[in-house]
Amino acid sequence: MAIQIVHSIYRVFLHLYSPAFQAQFGDEMMEVFSEAASEANLQGSRALKELCLNELRDLPVTALRERLGAERIKKPDSFSINPLDWQSPLSRGEILLAIAAFLVPAVLVLANSTFFSLPMASLIRVALAFTVIAFLLGMVKGFPRWSFPYLGMGLCVAGYLFLFQWTADLISPQLLIKLELPFWHVSTGLLWQIISVGLVWLGLFIITILFLALLALLPRFRPLYLSIRRDWTQVSLILYSEMAIALVLLFEDYRTEEPYGIASLLFMAAGAWLFMRRPLPCQRVLFLLGGLSLALWVVATDRWQALPDLRSAAEFHWQPLAPAQRLEAYPVLLHWAWMSAVLLLPVLIKLLPRRGRLEDEDLC
Amino acid sequence: MADIESQLPLTEVTYFILLSLSPGPRHGYSIMKDVRYLSRDRVVLSTGTLYGALKRLLDQGWILRVDDSHDNGSSRVRKVYRLTNLGQHVLQAEVMRLNSLVTAAQLRAIIINPR
Numbered sequence: 001m002a003i004q005i006v007h008s009i010y011r012v013f014l015h016l017y018s019p020a021f022q023a024q025f026g027d028e029m030m031e032v033f034s035e036a037a038s039e040a041n042l043q044g045s046r047a048l049k050e051l052c053l054n055e056l057r058d059l060p061v062t063a064l065r066e067r068l069g070a071e072r073i074k075k076p077d078s079f080s081i082n083p084l085d086w087q088s089p090l091s092r093g094e095i096l097l098a099i100a101a102f103l104v105p106a107v108l109v110l111a112n113s114t115f116f117s118l119p120m121a122s123l124i125r126v127a128l129a130f131t132v133i134a135f136l137l138g139m140v141k142g143f144p145r146w147s148f149p150y151l152g153m154g155l156c157v158a159g160y161l162f163l164f165q166w167t168a169d170l171i172s173p174q175l176l177i178k179l180e181l182p183f184w185h186v187s188t189g190l191l192w193q194i195i196s197v198g199l200v201w202l203g204l205f206i207i208t209i210l211f212l213a214l215l216a217l218l219p220r221f222r223p224l225y226l227s228i229r230r231d232w233t234q235v236s237l238i239l240y241s242e243m244a245i246a247l248v249l250l251f252e253d254y255r256t257e258e259p260y261g262i263a264s265l266l267f268m269a270a271g272a273w274l275f276m277r278r279p280l281p282c283q284r285v286l287f288l289l290g291g292l293s294l295a296l297w298v299v300a301t302d303r304w305q306a307l308p309d310l311r312s313a314a315e316f317h318w319q320p321l322a323p324a325q326r327l328e329a330y331p332v333l334l335h336w337a338w339m340s341a342v343l344l345l346p347v348l349i350k351l352l353p354r355r356g357r358l359e360d361e362d363l364c
Numbered sequence: 365m366a367d368i369e370s371q372l373p374l375t376e377v378t379y380f381i382l383l384s385l386s387p388g389p390r391h392g393y394s395i396m397k398d399v400r401y402l403s404r405d406r407v408v409l410s411t412g413t414l415y416g417a418l419k420r421l422l423d424q425g426w427i428l429r430v431d432d433s434h435d436n437g438s439s440r441v442r443k444v445y446r447l448t449n450l451g452q453h454v455l456q457a458e459v460m461r462l463n464s465l466v467t468a469a470q471l472r473a474i475i476i477n478p479r
Contacts, residue, residue, distance in 0.1 A: 025419065028443055029411045032392040036411070054410050062412035066419070 003041050006052055007034060013055075016063035018070050067140055090276050094146040097134070098276060101149035102244055102269035104130050106262045113258045128157070143224050148234060149272060152208075152241025159207040159242070194334060201338045204242045205345055208235060233281045235346035237272070240288045243339055244268045247295060260302035264295040271295075289340055296339070300332040368450075374458045377417050380407055382426065382447065382455040389446035391432060392418070418445060426451030 010033050014026055033055065040047040090098070105127045112118050135154040138147025212235070215225040228234045247264060271291015275284045374382070377399075384390060384398040395418075396409050409417075421427045425448055432442040447455070 021419070025415045028392055029415055032396065032414070033411050035393045036396065054408065055412065058410035059412040062410075062416045066416055 002045075002048070003037055006037055006048070010037075010055065013059050013063075016060055018067050020070070021066055064140065090145055094144070095273060095276050098146040098149050099269045099273050101131065101134065101153060101241060102265050102272060106265035106269070109258055109262050109265075131157075142221070145276070148237045149241040149244075152238040153245050155207050155211055155238065156204060156242035156245040159204055193331065197331070197334045198338045200246070201243075201335075201342045204239065204246065205342045208238055208242070231281065232346040233275075233284045236285055236288055236343050237275055239343055239346070240268070240272065240275075240292065243292065243343075244295075247299065260298050264298040267291050267294040267298065285344070288343060292339055292343065293336065296332055296336045299335075368454055368457045371454055372458055372461055374454070376403070376407055377409065377413060378421065379455075379458055381414075381417055381421065382451055382458075385427060385445060385447045386452070386455060389430065389432075389444040391442055391444045395445065421445075421451070424450075426454055 007030075011030060014022060014029060017026070036051055037048065040051040105123075108123050108127055112123055131150055131153050134147065134150040138144065138150055141147070143151060212225060212228060215221040215228070244265065247268070268291050271288050271294075274287035274291070278284050278287060380399040380402055381395060383402055384395050390398065392411075392414060396411075396414055399407055399409055418427070418429075422429060427445045428448055429443050429445055432444045
């Protein structure tokens, strides 16, 4: 029984190799492993464990090395993404992999609230691990289309870790006082709110642009950069995925937040799914805006509906008045406005000077 | 010859695989066992390491992959590996290199104690 389980696990690990390698050596490797495992099994469980540990330690590393070696052998042209790539449909597997970036956190929250009741930190670690693994796999394969959501989420995490403190210091009210804007004392609250919300989303846009500049400098990723220059909607997809993570932070500490969190992630997944199925850039961006709008509508609904269940209200026996609900929900409108604007900012890429083989792409 | 010398020194894995194939063709599992024997259990190849190395040696033209002419009792044709002339020359060059290193140590009367 144990030997059969070991064989099955080994067969799964063989899929880490490239399809070409599997076709050439897969059957033979399986046969050799079977012989080695059978002999080790005759020697005892310790020998079998040693064999399995040896394989488990080496196989992922050699598989990665083989894939990287295969990528290096490819010519640069074949490595590049076809400029019309987004006009050809993705396979089902690719689409599933892409929207898994949004679905996996939703499934985790659902499973946790139904079966496990683990702390949120544990869920975050699992979702983060999944995202990091997918991001690394995408990077090894040169960031194919399905990896763009993970690329966006990775940039958001990096931005949160390295940029957030800087923007938090920047958006303090002291900045507005120093600017001495007319009537600032009347509209400070609203103006400060508008600027502070904008800086968060603009910060993500700046991180994305810096990342694109880095792509342009690295020879291995230059074809990807050129592909993005041809089709700016890819940047919108990256930003959209960054927003999915940041969106989660918009949910306050309400008692009944889980269904709203799941619903907003599902709307984001739907937007990404429709993006990948549409050949025209204007359609793709509209679906992203649609997914984002519906997700934020859910956030606003959550704040409106769930406010009476706010934990502090329950603890202090306080029943918030209706205007307080509106005060909680309206800022979501501000977030929506900034997020939509940032999602459309990549159109500015079309204004950058072009040369050589880059061609304009009609918007619709 | 200059081309062959530019390939040296070989890694231990490559060296032992070529050494294992020097008497004649072998299949993958036999190579694994023979390498372990030749290295006195010091080099234990996993399937990943073995086939990664075999692929490199095939690409370099140092070994060939052929059908096993012996009947193994099953309907499936087994693949075996054998040294090419180039692989043979590379192995000989490496053995000569290692021999010259040992000779240099002996000149300084360094005694090598077998374990």
